[in-house]
Structure formats: structure tokens, C-alpha cells
Amino acid sequence: MQIRFQFRKGEDLKFIGHLDILRLFERAFKRSALPVAHSQGFNPRPRIVFAQPMPLGLTSDGEFADVELLASMSAVDFMTLMNASLPPGIQLVDAKVKSSPSNPMGLVSGARYRIGFDVPVSFDIHTVARKVLDSTIIHVMKKTKSGLKQIDIRPLIYEVTGDVSGTMGYFNVLMGAGQNDNVRPELFLSGVSGICCEELELRSMHRIILLGYNNGRWLSLLDEQFL
Amino acid sequence: MKVALEDKILLNVEKPARYTGGEWNMVVKSPESVDVRFAFCFPDVYEVGMSHLGMKILYHVLNLRLDTYCERVFAPWVDMEDVMREKGIPLFALETKDAVKDFDLLGFTLQYEMSYTNILNMLDLAGIPILAEERTIADPFVIAGGPCACNPEPMADFIDLFAIGEGEEVILEIIDVYREWKQKGSSREDFLKAAAMIPGVYVPSLYDVSYHPDNTIASIAPLSPDVPKTIRKRIIRDLDLADFPENIIVPFIGTVHDRIMLEMFRGCIRGCRFCQAGFIYRPVREKSPEVLLKQAEKSISGTGYEEISLVSLSTSDYSCLSAFTNELIALTEDKKVNLSLPSLRIDNFSLDLMEKAQKVRKSGLTFAPEAGTQRLRDVINKGITKEDILGSVALAFEGGWSSVKLYFMIGLPTETLEDIEGIAELSAEVVRVYKQVPKEKRAKNLKVNVSAACFVPKPFTPFQWFGQDTLEQFRQKQGFLRGKIREASRSVTFNWHDANTSFLEAVLARGDRRLGPVILKAWQKGCRFDGWDELFKYDSWMEAFQEKSIEPGFYANRVRDFDEVLPWDHLDMGITKKYLQKECIKAYEEAVTPNCRIKCSGCGSTVFGTGVCKPNTADSEES
Structure with missing residues (x-):
């Protein structure tokens, strides 16, 4: 199943670039032990797609990303687990289970x-x-x-x-x-x-x-x- | 005082996340709720400092205390330093952004001689008097420890007290004494005197050094009878019982070693005669596999890191390596974590292990023959033969590796041009070994990378009396080797490094207190980040030596007599001077010394009565 979530990136993280944010989420997934789907190959990466990269210096209340899970769970549980695994400067504010294959990048x-x-x-x-x-x-x-x-x-x-x-x-x-x-x-x-x-x-x-x-x-x- | 870092500043410096903190697992405490504020200062940039295991360990043990808040401080990179100086922003700690000057204690780690000027620079940026004697009751105490503290003398003018040996227990005892002193509210000297009574603490201002007319040291003696004459290093007796950080800080930006570091053991059984770490961390003390596996599991879930690395001076020497790695690989596979295995001797077992552990493509393998001939390898007690090296290389090539790095040193004691030519010959033999592997078995694109470092003699090694090669000798040898390698094979690339850095490193490594004014002068001339090639100002250093009438060759290139008082003779690292002399003589006789597990060679570390030296296992060859 796929979940789309909205997250905020606060003052503490505004100088963290997009690739570092990506890695931050990968590590947060590991900490949360959520059943996140991974890519195949030598270097499996979690399947996450961000709607838009964030430039250095930007704070935001409305970023979005999609993630694929191998087991089904409620969006609320997903959010709770994720927020317990994210540093204070970055937090999920909303999440919903997706039912269409829409790509968030194409939607913005x-x-x-x-x-x-x-x-x-x-x-x-x-x-x-x-x-x-x-x-x-x-x-x-x-x-x-x-x-x-x-x-x-x-x-x-x-x-x-x-x-x-x-x-x-x-x-x-x-x-x-x-x-x-x-x-x-x-x-x-x-x-x-x-x-x-x-x-x-x-x-x-x-x-x-x-x-x-x-x-x-x-x-x-x-x-x-x-x- | 909190430091205000405007966006305007941070947007205009390289990697602003070096200065903003807030990472996962950063310890948050209210400064008002603690008695002692400790600033752990790493004298290099964030990415280097955050790669250092010692800092993670001490940050952890200090913050376990409810009465103490330990925060991190790094050297700002030069772009940030410019802005800080221009805007009057003082050095600050990452956790609270509070000015470092308002802390109780600063703890610097001395990992590398070439970071000494950074310490002066950080003190200056903090607004703390650089000279210890100029600090007042309003200033913090400046502590230093780490491997270079085994010869603390060059930094004696700047540091209030040194912690000798392993830090995680002594640092807590220093805090206890500090708390007591703070409640009484007496003079700085009172605290330093009380701290000097803690085993492993060295307060340089309580000692006097006198000199002979020929500039060698006459004596190093305490100024008062109640101060200990010698200071013995501290060690952790049982690593299984020591607190180890499992919830380490996970940086947002990439660092040099950006992974979980699992410390398997301290010390090394080998006794390679050039290697300071091999002597000062004795005796070997291992953690049990059960404790390691528990720590690995907790570290993985606590950090989310995608990689874990084993840490020790020689992974292959861990007693139950095979059983332990089998279980560890099961764990890392289950958690989808990469396992990296540095410092492995290359044999069938270790290649098989790497095959199992690392699913990623085969990158380069590193071998460290250190010297080009068997004779010289015996001199340095590097217990490997040419057959060992070529056998390992053959296995690696057959196993699909095609890129190897070979590490050597030039300027080792007794070295002749024949030994240097031996480096080129050995490299060429490695190429031959590759060509002997059938084409269908070996990987394409052979790369043999040879690098030759300039040998720096270090305190507490059998070569501590040795005169380093001069710059001219180093350059000649580098040129000679370059030519020989070019003749020997086209598949070999040669890397070398300018000898200036190694020369200065040798001066600082075996210097005495008279270097303090030189270091100060060099810093005043703008020297900092001396370990960074692009910022190293060799000429300014040489001017500083000249202006302070100090001949650097006296420290780097002079051969010392066995009976000379060395600047670090009042420190006891557990290794006796007599043993080092014996090892030095054996080196010149080209005689090897077996490792600690085969036979105790009587280095003196049995005084600690632990690890490989436990009384029932030690079989000392002398009383």
C-alpha cells in the first residue's frame, strides 16, 4: 500500500539540503521499523518519492511525499510511528492512504x-x-x-x-x-x-x-x- | 549568552549544517538544571569531529550524569571564522548555541599534532585567554586528552590539565572534584591542585622543567612534594562493563565516518615498532561477543544507520572473530545494514567474510607492508613476509578484486636505498601475481596504488630516540622511488605527500615546553588547520621557529641517547623505558618480537593486570 504524507521542516533543519533530507527519512524509516518497501539491487533504498526538492534555507509547513509499505496500516499509526523517529525539526502533520498511482512530483x-x-x-x-x-x-x-x-x-x-x-x-x-x-x-x-x-x-x-x-x-x- | 546566527550568515557559508545542531539523538537538557556545563571541543571541522568515536563515548558518559550537560563544539571552517570575527560572534556549542566562555570546563581531544593551532584559535574565538596562566576565576578550565596527550609538553602553556590515557572514568572524577571546588569557591590553583591528585591527571603548571646547556632536559619535577612525580595513564579494566554509546548522534550531513562504530577491543598484540597506538593502548582488552552483539543491535535500532563498522587496531586479532562475525552477519542481514570490516589481514577466511558481509561491488583492498624488504619489515617488527603479502594479493585477485592499495613508509630506521627499491619491486610483483591469475578468473582493469608516507618517530615507541630523515633526504628518497616505480611497472601509480607536514608533525610529537611560544607565534601568523594541505603555512611556521630562536631539527632530526631525559618521561603509559630500549636494540639487530598472545615480552603493561596481561595468562620473560 502507498501512503502520502504532509510534513513540516522547521528552523532547525532549514540548512539541510534535499539529499540529506532523503537520507534522514531513510534512517527514520529504519528507526521506526515500519515495513517500508525497498528497491532491488546492490544498494536497496526505501521507496519514497518527494513532491518537490527543498532548497537550502527554506522552511516549510507543506511538503509532501509518498511511501510504499509492505503491510497495511492506518495513516494515523503510520504518522505516530514516523514522528517518534524524526528529529524535532521535521514532523509529519497529516497522512492518508492512497488509492491511485498518482506521482506527487507530477501533481505540483x-x-x-x-x-x-x-x-x-x-x-x-x-x-x-x-x-x-x-x-x-x-x-x-x-x-x-x-x-x-x-x-x-x-x-x-x-x-x-x-x-x-x-x-x-x-x-x-x-x-x-x-x-x-x-x-x-x-x-x-x-x-x-x-x-x-x-x-x-x-x-x-x-x-x-x-x-x-x-x-x-x-x-x-x-x-x-x-x- | 546565546549566539544569534542569522540566515544571512548561514546562507553564505559552506555547509551551514555544521553550525546548527538539532540532530537525531542530540542530548537536550536545561542548562539551569545542571551544576556543570562541559564543552567537548574537537579541534577540527564538524565532519571530522563527528567521525570520532572517543567523542561519542565521552559525550555519552558525561550526559549520563544528571548534574552535567556536555555539549559539542567544533572548529568553524575558515569562511565561518571570518564571519564570526567580523560580527563578533563568539565560539558556541551546538546544543544550546551558548557561548563556550560561559561553560565550566572545556575538553579538547588531541588526535593529531597538526590540530594544535586550531585549539589556540578556538580559545581565541571563545574569548578565553590562550595562555593558561592568564585565565582568571571567570574563565573555564581547559582540559585536554587523547593520544597526543602522551606527550603533552608542547601544549603545556595552553592547557590547564591533561587527562592521560582512556578518558571515560577519569573525566567523571575530574567533574566530581570540580563540583566540590565550585561549591567552596576558592582559587583556580586550588582546583588544579586537587585535580592533580586524581590518578591520570597531569597539571603542567605544577611541574618545573630544567635544561642542560646543550638544550636537552635536565629534569622534570613537581613544584611541591604533594604533587605526584609520575602520572600513570588510566585504562578501563573491563570493557564489557564500560558504558558505550548506543544512541549516537546521527548527523544530517555526511561525515568522514558516517556509520555505527562498534569497538571490539582496545590495544594491539602486535608491537609494530613504529606504531604509537600499538604501545600506548596496551594491554589488549576485548569486549565479549555477547556484549558486542547487543550493542550492535541497539545501535542499529537507535540510529537507523545503514552501515556498521568494526573498530579496533587489528580486526583479525579478535579472539572469537569467526563465531562473532557469523552472528553479526546474521544480524546485519536481518536489519538490512551493511557491515564494513576494516583492518583485516587478507586470507581465505577474511575474503570469505567480506564476500558474505558486503553485498556491494568489490571496491579496493588495502595492504600495509609498510616496508619494501623483509629485512626492514623485521626491523619494524611488522610480522609479515613477502609470501604472506603476495599470497593475500593472489587470493584477492582470484576473488575478483582488481584494485589494491599498498601502504609503505619511507625514512624508517636503518633504511637504505635497497629497501626503497624493494617497494618498487614488491609493487611489480603484485602486478605479476595479477597477470598469473587466468584471464577468465580475474577482474579487468588492474590498479595498484602505492603510497609512501614519511615516517614520524613518536613517543612511547622503540623509535622514540630516532632522528627523522631530513626534508632533503625525504625528497631524494621520494624521487628515487618514483623513478624505480616507473621503471618497474606501468600499472602502478605512486602517491606521496610533501614532507613538510611530516617534519612539523615530528617536531610537535617529540617536542618539549619550549615549543609553546612557537605554536603561539605560528597561530598569530595565521596558522590553523595545519593538517589541511590547502591551509598549511609551512613558511609561517618556520618564521615562528626563527623568531623564537628554536631550531626545529633539534626535535625532529636529532638522535637521542638512551639516557637522555625525554619530555614525556614523567608520564607512565605502562610501557617501561627499559623495554622500549630493548626493542630499539632488537630493531637494529633485525630481530623480531612475538605478539602478546604467543609470548609476553615484558613491556610493563602487566601492572594493569587485565586483558591479555591477566596475571594467570602473563608469562613475563623478565621480572
Whole structure:
């Protein structure tokens, strides 16, 4: 059977890269003694698929992964056992038994972020947020395998609001994520910097949740339609 | 004081997880609930320090105490150090992120001479006076232990007290004395004097060293009659009864040895004359298979590690290896854990064992003949013959291995060019052995990797009196060997290392207290991470020697007389000087000494009355 779970990655783990997170789960599975299915071959690895890699520095409340178990058990028991085997900085928040073979990687179309930055003097975050949505093109330079490439991220920005707390400003953004249309928080901030002609310095990036898109609606990957 | 590490800082340094802690099995305590805060300081980066079994053991035994909280501290890598200095961030512990200066005790482990400047650097980053004599009642005490503490003298200016020998009992006794002292609230000297009464504790400030006009040592004597004249190392009598960490910290990022380490025994029966570990950890004391299996099982379930490694100085010498490994393999197969078997002598048994244990593809095998001729192998008491080596290699090739590493040393006592040429000849014979294996039986792509390290004479070995080869000699020999290997075979690649590091290592290994100012000067000139080639500043070190009017060759290259007072003569590692002299003479006579199980050679370790030296098994050849 397959289980999909949602997990959070807190402050303690934000500097742990994706491959290290993968190994962390492999070891947590071993500690939990859960009947996790393994790949064949010289070096058997547990069968786990993450919806999206996590960049260094990101905290998140809404990551997803699928895991295959060799015995059936309730999602609640699975969660309890896993959480007892994970370090405090990373915990499961929800889990459901899957009934379709959907791949979580293919489901991700967007993500909600809360992106923190140092607020410059006389910076009106609401005006800037408005400007972003009013733009027709937002050009940024994206690092690709073949070097720097100019791309337009405007079509992938779906919602933007902003708020300020002390010296920190935050953009709450819904934008493209996943295999094809991914916008990283730094790229968003670099695009905004271009719009307001002021270099905004990234201070924190938090993913609120990864989302799938179905029938005109943004949905959690644990929504029944995706399971 | 808690240290604030902003994201901005951590996002701009290499491997930020070195500084953030929070790993599985990290011990969490409330600092307010303990009497003693202990900072275990490893003078190298996180990935190196987290690979060290001794640290795991001491972290475990210290944190078993309810009155103590032991946290971990590592040397920040140079990028992080720059930021810390720029922003005034003091050295901090990973568990609480509290500044190390606020701790009661700092414990450094001396694993390697080339980490000494890192200790100075860490003290400086912590805001603790580097010189022990400048510390006040507001500063922590700085303790050091580990293998290099068997000659603590070069670090005497910086360390308040050394723990000699195995640490897990003596460290607890130090804490007891510290607690008592803290309640009374008297002077630093009072604590140090009280600590000096604990067996195995050496307080360098309580001893005076005087010198002859020729710069050799005249005497090392306690400043007051109540301080012990000699300090005998501590050992754990029964390893089965000793606390061993089963719930070790599992790092998030890869470390050098990222696996469970199962310590099978301490000490070594072999007595290879160049090997310090073979002498200072005597006598051999084994853990029983039952205890090991229990510890293996608990470690696997407690950590989730995918690999477990046996740890000892010579795996093949474990008494019940066959029965034990059969059970261990059954366990690791059941738990889907890889078993790695280092330090095995290669024979039919061990190849079969590796076949069973490691399902992964056949990687390289390592052999350590150490010297190129039988004559020189007899000098160093490396009890293997050419036939042993070639026989093992043949078995390995027949078993499907095609990549072998051969470890040698150059600059060994009595070495001639013939011995060095012997390295090339032996390597060529290994190639011949490969070619004799039928093509259908052997794996393709033969790789023979020869590496030759520059020999560093160490205290408490029969070669402690020996003058190390000069840099010129080393370079000549390296060049000669390179040529000979090129002539001998095209399938052999030769690796060597610049001799500068080995020269400095030899100076520090057998140095005395007068090196303190040199180490300080070198650090002031920016030396740290001296063990890292890319950061080693040999020229700055040489300037430091010059400015402090110390001739490094006096320590590295000079031959000592048997009656010379050595800087470590006041420490008793259980090995008598008389025995080491006897072994030294035998070395020059090319006479071998049998291992401890065949015959006791009377090294002196019977004073501990345990392990292989238990009174009923010891058969001393001298009284």
C-alpha cells in the first residue's frame, strides 16, 4: 500500500539540503521499523518519492511525499510511528492512504510562500504588491545548466500580498512550482527588486504549502482528488 | 549568552549544517538544571569531529550524569571564522548555541599534532585567554586528552590539565572534584591542585622543567612534594562493563565516518615498532561477543544507520572473530545494514567474510607492508613476509578484486636505498601475481596504488630516540622511488605527500615546553588547520621557529641517547623505558618480537593486570 504524507521542516533543519533530507527519512524509516518497501539491487533504498526538492534555507509547513509499505496500516499509526523517529525539526502533520498511482512530483503546480526581506526606508509594500500584479512582464535572470537565461516570471505569479513587521517585510505569494513552471523565492524577489528599482535582500523563505491544480482550483496534494 | 546566527550568515557559508545542531539523538537538557556545563571541543571541522568515536563515548558518559550537560563544539571552517570575527560572534556549542566562555570546563581531544593551532584559535574565538596562566576565576578550565596527550609538553602553556590515557572514568572524577571546588569557591590553583591528585591527571603548571646547556632536559619535577612525580595513564579494566554509546548522534550531513562504530577491543598484540597506538593502548582488552552483539543491535535500532563498522587496531586479532562475525552477519542481514570490516589481514577466511558481509561491488583492498624488504619489515617488527603479502594479493585477485592499495613508509630506521627499491619491486610483483591469475578468473582493469608516507618517530615507541630523515633526504628518497616505480611497472601509480607536514608533525610529537611560544607565534601568523594541505603555512611556521630562536631539527632530526631525559618521561603509559630500549636494540639487530598472545615480552603493561596481561595468562620473560 502507498501512503502520502504532509510534513513540516522547521528552523532547525532549514540548512539541510534535499539529499540529506532523503537520507534522514531513510534512517527514520529504519528507526521506526515500519515495513517500508525497498528497491532491488546492490544498494536497496526505501521507496519514497518527494513532491518537490527543498532548497537550502527554506522552511516549510507543506511538503509532501509518498511511501510504499509492505503491510497495511492506518495513516494515523503510520504518522505516530514516523514522528517518534524524526528529529524535532521535521514532523509529519497529516497522512492518508492512497488509492491511485498518482506521482506527487507530477501533481505540483504551485506553492504558497511567505518571503521575508529587509524593508528599505519609505517602502510601501502594498503599492509594490499591486505593481507586481499590474505588470505584464517581469524579467529575471535564471541560472540554467547552459548559463544565465532571461525569463519572464509574471505568468507564473498568481497572487501577491504584503505586510510589514518591524524591519522585515513579507510577500505572501502564490506562484508556480513543480517540474515545469517553478519559480524560486529568490527569483521572485529579484523580479520585485527590478520593478521597484531597489535591491531587496532575502532574509527568510517559508513554503506554506505545495499545491496541485484541478478544475480551476488550487488543492492540497492530500485532497481526495489526488489520492 | 546565546549566539544569534542569522540566515544571512548561514546562507553564505559552506555547509551551514555544521553550525546548527538539532540532530537525531542530540542530548537536550536545561542548562539551569545542571551544576556543570562541559564543552567537548574537537579541534577540527564538524565532519571530522563527528567521525570520532572517543567523542561519542565521552559525550555519552558525561550526559549520563544528571548534574552535567556536555555539549559539542567544533572548529568553524575558515569562511565561518571570518564571519564570526567580523560580527563578533563568539565560539558556541551546538546544543544550546551558548557561548563556550560561559561553560565550566572545556575538553579538547588531541588526535593529531597538526590540530594544535586550531585549539589556540578556538580559545581565541571563545574569548578565553590562550595562555593558561592568564585565565582568571571567570574563565573555564581547559582540559585536554587523547593520544597526543602522551606527550603533552608542547601544549603545556595552553592547557590547564591533561587527562592521560582512556578518558571515560577519569573525566567523571575530574567533574566530581570540580563540583566540590565550585561549591567552596576558592582559587583556580586550588582546583588544579586537587585535580592533580586524581590518578591520570597531569597539571603542567605544577611541574618545573630544567635544561642542560646543550638544550636537552635536565629534569622534570613537581613544584611541591604533594604533587605526584609520575602520572600513570588510566585504562578501563573491563570493557564489557564500560558504558558505550548506543544512541549516537546521527548527523544530517555526511561525515568522514558516517556509520555505527562498534569497538571490539582496545590495544594491539602486535608491537609494530613504529606504531604509537600499538604501545600506548596496551594491554589488549576485548569486549565479549555477547556484549558486542547487543550493542550492535541497539545501535542499529537507535540510529537507523545503514552501515556498521568494526573498530579496533587489528580486526583479525579478535579472539572469537569467526563465531562473532557469523552472528553479526546474521544480524546485519536481518536489519538490512551493511557491515564494513576494516583492518583485516587478507586470507581465505577474511575474503570469505567480506564476500558474505558486503553485498556491494568489490571496491579496493588495502595492504600495509609498510616496508619494501623483509629485512626492514623485521626491523619494524611488522610480522609479515613477502609470501604472506603476495599470497593475500593472489587470493584477492582470484576473488575478483582488481584494485589494491599498498601502504609503505619511507625514512624508517636503518633504511637504505635497497629497501626503497624493494617497494618498487614488491609493487611489480603484485602486478605479476595479477597477470598469473587466468584471464577468465580475474577482474579487468588492474590498479595498484602505492603510497609512501614519511615516517614520524613518536613517543612511547622503540623509535622514540630516532632522528627523522631530513626534508632533503625525504625528497631524494621520494624521487628515487618514483623513478624505480616507473621503471618497474606501468600499472602502478605512486602517491606521496610533501614532507613538510611530516617534519612539523615530528617536531610537535617529540617536542618539549619550549615549543609553546612557537605554536603561539605560528597561530598569530595565521596558522590553523595545519593538517589541511590547502591551509598549511609551512613558511609561517618556520618564521615562528626563527623568531623564537628554536631550531626545529633539534626535535625532529636529532638522535637521542638512551639516557637522555625525554619530555614525556614523567608520564607512565605502562610501557617501561627499559623495554622500549630493548626493542630499539632488537630493531637494529633485525630481530623480531612475538605478539602478546604467543609470548609476553615484558613491556610493563602487566601492572594493569587485565586483558591479555591477566596475571594467570602473563608469562613475563623478565621480572
